Amino acid sequence: MKPATKLLAGLIAVTMLTGATSDNKLTDRERALHVLNRLAFGPRPGDVDAVMKDGVNTWIEQQLHPEGIPDRAVEARIAALPTMTMSNAQIVKTYYEPVLMARKKANADAKDGEVDKKEARREYMRDVPFDKRPQNVMNDLLTERIVRAAESDRQLNEVLVDFWMNHFNVFAGKGIDRFLLTSYERDVIRPHIWGRFEDLLMATAKSPAMLFYLDNARSVAAPENRPMVAQRFGRRAMEMNPQRKKQQGGLNENYAREIMELHTLGVDGGYTQKDVTELARVLTGWTITGERDGGQGAAFIFRPMLHDSGSKTVLGIRFPAGGGIAEGEKMIHVLAHHPATAHHIALQLCQRLVADDPPPALVDRVAAKFLATDGDLRETVRAVISSPEFWDPKSYRAKVKSPFEYAISAVRAVNAQITDATPIARSLQQIGEPLYGAQPPTGYSDKADVWINTGALMNRLNFALALASNKLPGVHGDVVALIPAKEAADASRSVEALAQALTGGNLTEETRATIKSRIVERKAPTEDPWDNTQLPTVAGLILGSPEFQRQ
């Protein structure tokens, strides 16, 4: 067992005392809680009862068809964010051009050496009206993602958006990607997560955000392999002029490697370094439009003149000389249907939805479903959810929440209203996984790393305390209102009632006793009578408890 797993096992052992029942089946309440934790970002007050009332299976079926869930309030709120309806080109024009202008003017000012370039740039940026400043783009996007996760009724959809955004990670901190992520999430990821994997993969491969992030936009055929050059001058002519050659760019294998290692086959999926290089050649010319191309810019384009016109062999598939964009499309089709891809996607989905180390038999069955349905992602997800392993008591509360899952589940538990998502975004940074902030193409791990003994844990606890005490500006909850006044009036019973309201009854006896002895009994009866003012602290301790870290 991994150390992390050992830690988890310890927690599970304690959980079993009060959590799952001793026979090998989850109760109806546990089943409702389980789906709300795994297929949603945790229950809001009343959610468990509501799911039980309609039946867990009905709820799952609704969640598997999010297009049937109206979600009007959230949609209206998102639509009011100015950048949410803008295209890549509009965003670049509105928010990036002022940056470029400021840079250009500052460079001109600094030419004589008397002006500090950075200071001048800051000065010019101060002249840009607030609503045209670049940070608006990321602020809107963070708000959108956080509000949807916390408030959307299409919860499974948001869970899977989180999964696929992470699977096809793009880092906002790289160059212009912060201006391209809005469209990436809206036009590339969201419309494809319930369809065929191949379509999702193809959409990412042709997305400006990914093309820029993994450098494929810059990957072009070596000059001697370009069609015009080969025709006009012959290959030898190019080789004789290295100066010209080096100015014209060439191959970049970054994306070719990661599409196989991370997006499809998996690191042990059987490809070689030669396959990486050859696939990079196949994908040359897949790039992003600029001003010269007419149109709005910042869109996908295939440039035949920059495509490697030589013959290539990838994963045993031979492409004769003279091919074009069809080569790359063919390889994406092949990768999307490869058994190694099926296994890799199945493993990752099971890690996300079932357990950090899912049973191999489950992964195999999900992979088989993936292959049998032409990579139908709805059916693949359904195969995970309908498996006995998903419902096994061993899976119940067996995963530690990711930072995003943790923060959003806490916000949902106290039924907080988000008027400003910034403090949540900042907390995610402190807990170690800022949204859109994973630099390596790997994204964030879906397995719980050793989470104990870290500042990240401390920051989770501090987040819980701040949230419960309404100290996050713009995130407003009322924990006293979560329990009946009669319960709130009694010190000991209020702990029980809050534990029930916030965790659906998953707090261990030990934890409840700890809270009572630390908070409640010190307040009453020796001091003033119980007066509710300690309830936010009690709620903070509950939200910070080991039990609430788990799902």
Added chain:
Amino acid sequence: MIDRRFFLKSSGLALVGGTLLPNVFVKMANAATTKGNKTLVAIFQRGAVDGLNMIVPYGEQAYYAARPTIAVPRPGVEGGAIDLDGFFGLHPSLASLSPYFKDHSLAMIHAVGSPDTTRSHFDAQDFMESGTPGVKSTEDGFLSRAVGLKKQTPVSPLRAVALSPAMPRILAGSAGAVAMTNISQFGIRGNANVSGGFESMYAEAVAGTLGGTAKESFEAARILKSADPQKLQPNNGAVYPNGPLGNSLRQIAQLIKSNVGLEVAFADVSGWDTHAGEGGAQGQLANNLRNFSDAIAAFARDLGSRMGDVVLVTMSEFGRTVHENGNRGTDHGHANVMMLLGGGVKGGKVHGKWPGLGSQQLYENRDLAITTDFRDIFAELLTKQLAVPSLKTVFPGYEPKLRGVLSS
């Protein structure tokens, strides 16, 4: 702007009257004024730094042939490398480390790495941190195993600290390391009842599992509160550059100076995956290296004589292609370079057998070949610097060869 090298030298002179600053900690190492409190500081350059542009083999014509636009020029010309030994040179952005090399307190090991063939960032980092290249099932990190083998009385909850939000793989395990990004904010923002409440919840929840309590966190938080290391200002006029590594090293120095029992510190720094627009003497890599170098130089200056008790080591998951790619960058390669700085380092030398850059000499016809296993270097660090009694379980199945990079 004042020339950085001049500045370093002159202020060093001012500080210790006639001797260059780095001499101080070498001398102090010899004087062995320590309380047995030796510290190993490991820095991971995540993303695979281009070691060939960091420590430049300017004596190889093949280096220049392979890198028409991003090679660092030979010493003596503008933007040229800083000569180390007539064959290798420092990237000019590493100028702030040059005095330490001259003073024999800084050493490099070139053509070093993990023998596994992977060019995956994730796998290569994982193999390096687990200390078991090629074996994915290893549960814990090798630094954790090493710390676990070393006796410390009393055991400090701050004996192993990662300057990182989450626990890095290299320190994951039962040794009870703690991870934090900000030592002044490590703790519960609440009264004693609240923090005590959390402490007992977590102690009970995971009791009895291997290394499985948050006990170290809460004890560490208490020690940090009373020792208050963050009040310590950098000494000797050291100025840490802005950025994550400077922040991490400043805080590691504070922990060392506070005598809280720190034995192993770990920090990582990213931004080295230079597939495009890497630059040569100037540019993307140059800027990152300058920040990297200045952070390390500030750390050494800050610690001054205390650096005699410290060895700092740098590592990265693999090197980058010898040939530049089509975008004036480099792709994933194989062997790389490590640096050692501090007391006891056999410095002033580029260690390791140089395999050459000729086409017949390259690994898989494209990358620098590995001639030193990174575990050999860590074996020596763990044995000599930390007095870890046995390496059998630290590097299972591997017989490290000590390369003589530290004096015993």
